[in-house]
Amino acid sequence: MGTVVILKLQEGSGTLTERLYLTLKEWILHEAEPGARLPSIRALAAENNLSRTTVEAAYSQLYAEGYIESRPRSGYFVAEDLLAVDRKPDEEPRAEKQNSIGMESVRYDFYPARLSPEIFPVKTWRRLSVRALQEDLDFGAYPDGKGEAGFREQIASYLNRIRGTRCRADQIVVCSGFIDAMGLAAELMQARKRPFAIEWPGYRLAERVMGEHGYRTLHLPVDPQGIDPERLEATEVGSLYLTPSHQYPTGVTLPVARRQALLEWARRQESWIVEDDYDSELNYTHRPIPAMQGLEGGERVLYLGTFSKSLSPAIRVAYLVLPEPLMERYRRSSHAHFARVSLPVQRTLELFMAEGHWERHLRRVRTLNRRRHDRMLAALKRELGDRIEIVTQGGGLAILVRSTDGCDLKRLREEAVKRGIRLYLASDFYGEEWEALRMGFGGLSEEAIDEGVAETAALWRALSMTHDR
Ligand SMILES: Cc1ncc(COP(=O)(O)O)c(C=O)c1O
Numbered sequence: 001m002g003t004v005v006i007l008k009l010q011e012g013s014g015t016l017t018e019r020l021y022l023t024l025k026e027w028i029l030h031e032a033e034p035g036a037r038l039p040s041i042r043a044l045a046a047e048n049n050l051s052r053t054t055v056e057a058a059y060s061q062l063y064a065e066g067y068i069e070s071r072p073r074s075g076y077f078v079a080e081d082l083l084a085v086d087r088k089p090d091e092e093p094r095a096e097k098q099n100s101i102g103m104e105s106v107r108y109d110f111y112p113a114r115l116s117p118e119i120f121p122v123k124t125w126r127r128l129s130v131r132a133l134q135e136d137l138d139f140g141a142y143p144d145g146k147g148e149a150g151f152r153e154q155i156a157s158y159l160n161r162i163r164g165t166r167c168r169a170d171q172i173v174v175c176s177g178f179i180d181a182m183g184l185a186a187e188l189m190q191a192r193k194r195p196f197a198i199e200w201p202g203y204r205l206a207e208r209v210m211g212e213h214g215y216r217t218l219h220l221p222v223d224p225q226g227i228d229p230e231r232l233e234a235t236e237v238g239s240l241y242l243t244p245s246h247q248y249p250t251g252v253t254l255p256v257a258r259r260q261a262l263l264e265w266a267r268r269q270e271s272w273i274v275e276d277d278y279d280s281e282l283n284y285t286h287r288p289i290p291a292m293q294g295l296e297g298g299e300r301v302l303y304l305g306t307f308s309k310s311l312s313p314a315i316r317v318a319y320l321v322l323p324e325p326l327m328e329r330y331r332r333s334s335h336a337h338f339a340r341v342s343l344p345v346q347r348t349l350e351l352f353m354a355e356g357h358w359e360r361h362l363r364r365v366r367t368l369n370r371r372r373h374d375r376m377l378a379a380l381k382r383e384l385g386d387r388i389e390i391v392t393q394g395g396g397l398a399i400l401v402r403s404t405d406g407c408d409l410k411r412l413r414e415e416a417v418k419r420g421i422r423l424y425l426a427s428d429f430y431g432e433e434w435e436a437l438r439m440g441f442g443g444l445s446e447e448a449i450d451e452g453v454a455e456t457a458a459l460w461r462a463l464s465m466t467h468d469r
Contacts, residue, residue, distance in 0.1 A: 007048050016050060021058040028067050028078050038068060038076040060428065066417035070410070079414070107420035108452030112398035113313065114443030119365055120312050124357055125348065132347035143339040146330075147174025147319070148346045154353035155305075155319055162359075163277065164290025165303055167321045173330065174319050176340045178306060179209055181320045182241075182274070184335055185302050186213035188326045189272045194238025199227050201430035203248045203276070206241045215239070222247060226254035229261035232269075239272045245280040245289045249400060249426055249438070251392030253289055263297035272326075273301045279309040281362055284370040285394040299323050307349070309397065310365050311358075317341055317349060369397065369442060375449045376441040383457030387464065397442035400426065402435070407464045409437055415459055421452060 010022045024038075038044075041059060045052045059076055062068045068076045146152065152169035159165040175181035186209060196210045200219035207217050218237060220227040226247055232240070240262070244254035254262075266273050273292065280288040293303040303321035322330060330336055339346075352358055376399050380388060387407065392400040403409055413423040426436040441449055 017057040032078045034080045036078045109422040112438040112440035128351040129348045143343045145336045151346045151350035164294040166294045182209040191238030197237040197240045201434040241274045266300035279396045283395045372441040375446045379453035398440040400436040
């Protein structure tokens, strides 16, 4: 491929990103020279009338699967060794070829945000879904834009009892996942004239959503106690995104003194704080820290929660607790018109909570994940010992480790994928400046954790040896 390339995208029903990914993959498998340079993201996007996000996503996928390599400051190149394997037997059936590196051949997938499929309480869900349908659901009417009143009551009661918030059901808007909730927050805060601040390293998606809604971003460095409120003093920041209970990705907990200082700052500056409490239910070492929203001065906080980490990311249910002035804005806006989650899903989840299944489920999930977490921690320590520093542990669905023996983690990932092991790096999500391996344990059995970590560690040691020489 030269520097200017006009592509004929594969036909099909997938998204543009998927079609672009397939087109490039075909080219790599059948035409490209090993080591050939790919056009820059900007050039490919401009020449083909695609957005840079689309091209970036397709490149990221190809990169994650080992089809292409990234060289610092030079760009992307077709992987050298992959083609030697994949091109030679041209007559080989296509499916076989893809198997050598494709999804089907993945034996251990350490994806950091995966839940075990068996965690989902299918039988109970089925029973309650049928019951919800048998009730007097009005399929002829548009449901309440904020979400069903009974469901919001359940959420408010749970949050106030377990998460230490202070909220009423009529402050809650049921949303379809994080992007929906964060986008709604961005629209309601109306603080575009002042910068939006985010912990750094932090959740890049939050920054992207805010950018898409016209906000400029300021990064606030995370120290061993989270962000330092004093850093905000000299700024004009009008909105701040935080993960105070379990910082994403470093895992640190923001101490109460800093929480209070931030609330005081927000009150003085009339700024808004978005508190993302995404996975505080999954805490394996101590009781979850009560939410900032419930502290004195919590009136400037928009609290965001999700069912994705403990129940299922597939049902797409999250919620936003709004301070009263923003609730007023919401009521007057177009956002108030249509429900964001379908009625049967809301009613089923409401029954699930009302009948005590949710809290029982949480206890079960915590026990199961704690076992996997402990197994992962033990395996990493046993197999990699002082070659690693454990950066984040004790919660969530992944343990983050940094290399202390100089192992090149990008190279490790490239080599691992050829052996059916999928690894994930912090830089995929938080920018190049903060690198770590994110070892997800949620989707793997305890045996698979042991085996997968042992194989990864063997590769790690081999790569570090070549590096030492
Ligand atoms: C920091 C953070 N917040 C929120 C979410 C929840 O996203 P959603 O509710 O869209 O599944 C995630 C999911 O990975 C996350 O990492």
